Each structure stands twice: as structure tokens, then as C-alpha cells.
Amino acid sequence: MSILKDIIVKFNPFITLPLFLLGIVLLLLGITTGVNIPTKGISLISEPSFRAYSTILGSICIFLCLILNLVYKKPVEFSDTPEEWKQAPLNRAANLTPGQSGILQYIRDKTEKASQNLRETELGQQFKKSGPEIYYRLEQLRLLGLITKTTPGGPGTNYYRLSDSYKKALAASSSSKKE
Numbered sequence: 001m002s003i004l005k006d007i008i009v010k011f012n013p014f015i016t017l018p019l020f021l022l023g024i025v026l027l028l029l030g031i032t033t034g035v036n037i038p039t040k041g042i043s044l045i046s047e048p049s050f051r052a053y054s055t056i057l058g059s060i061c062i063f064l065c066l067i068l069n070l071v072y073k074k075p076v077e078f079s080d081t082p083e084e085w086k087q088a089p090l091n092r093a094a095n096l097t098p099g100q101s102g103i104l105q106y107i108r109d110k111t112e113k114a115s116q117n118l119r120e121t122e123l124g125q126q127f128k129k130s131g132p133e134i135y136y137r138l139e140q141l142r143l144l145g146l147i148t149k150t151t152p153g154g155p156g157t158n159y160y161r162l163s164d165s166y167k168k169a170l171a172a173s174s175s176s177k178k179e
Contacts, residue, residue: 027058029054030051033046085145
């Protein structure tokens with residue numbers, strides 16, 4: 001079983017495994033007069049006029065399989081990725097400090113329905129925080145993927161709103177609670 005698993009893992013993306021098997025069968029049908037599958041008593045016989053087509057299609061399938069395996073790069077996973085980033089957005093929001101949670105709730109209340117952005121200076125005034133202090137709190141929320149930032153330019157001119165992934169998670173959560 002381990003050998004089969006190792007073989008399957010070598011074929012990335014997974015579509016290359018069936019493509020490779022199809023190519024082998026088509027090549028066998030093109031090169032031979034037929035293929036017998038002894039366990040099921042099945043016999044695949046190719047029509048002599050289609051053997052050239054079968055050989056060409058089988059070669060193309062195997063060639064595509066090889067190209068896909070060479071081109072495909074498995075996504076790199078970093079071993080030092082913070083645990084918070086691996087959590088769902090709602091879990092990340094649930095683990096915030098009370099201050100961070102208050103800022104996120106305020107942004108949520110003001111932007112969730114209206115799809116508007118809140119100015120960094122407005123948030124600083126609301127929570128009585130200086131420019132750098134509110135900026136770093138907002139950046140923490142942004143790096144957790146809970147809010148997004150648009151920057152028209154210059155310090156203090158950033159605008160924030162809920163991130164699309166957090167909005168989707170909130171919508172899914174509220175729809176599942178209604179059911």
C-alpha cells in the first residue's frame with residue numbers, strides 16, 4: 001500500500017496519474033493488436049485503422065503528463081508560520097485582546113453593511129490613541145487578515161475596512177446560526 005501511495009504522490013497535480021494511465025493504454029492499443037485484462041476477463045482490441053491515432057494520442061497523453069509534472073510546483077509551506085495564521089478568521093478574532101476586539105467590533109459595526117472605509121485618524125480619535133499607537137493596533141488586525149487597508153498616501157491617511165475573508169466567515173457563521 002505504501003508503494004502505491006508513493007507512486008500517487010509523485011503525480012502532481014493529481015490529474016497527471018489518470019492522464020498517464022490513459023496514455024499507457026492508448027499506446028498499448030496502438031502498438032499491439034489488443035490488451036487482455038486477465039482478472040476481469042476483459043479484452044481491449046484496437047481497430048487496425050485506428051492504431052496510428054491511438055499511438056499518437058497515447059504519446060500526447062504521456063507527454064502532457066510529463067510536462068505537467070515538470071511545470072507544477074507544490075506550494076511551499078513555511079515551518080515557522082504563526083499558529084494564528086493557520087486558524088479560521090473567526091477563531092483569530094475570538095483570540096484578540098479586549099482592546100483589539102473593541103477596535104475590530106467598531107470597524108465591523110461601521111463598515112460591514114455600508115462597504116465604506118474608516119480613516120485611521122477617526123479610529124485614533126474614537127479610541128483615544130495617538131497616531132503610531134492606533135496604526136500598530138490596526139496593522140496587527142490587518143496582518144491577522146481581519147481588516148484591509150487602502151493608502152491614498154502619507155502618514156495618517158490610511159483607510160480600513162473588514163477583509164473579504166472575514167466578512168465571508170461572518171456571513172457563513174450568521175447563516176448557520178439562523179438554520
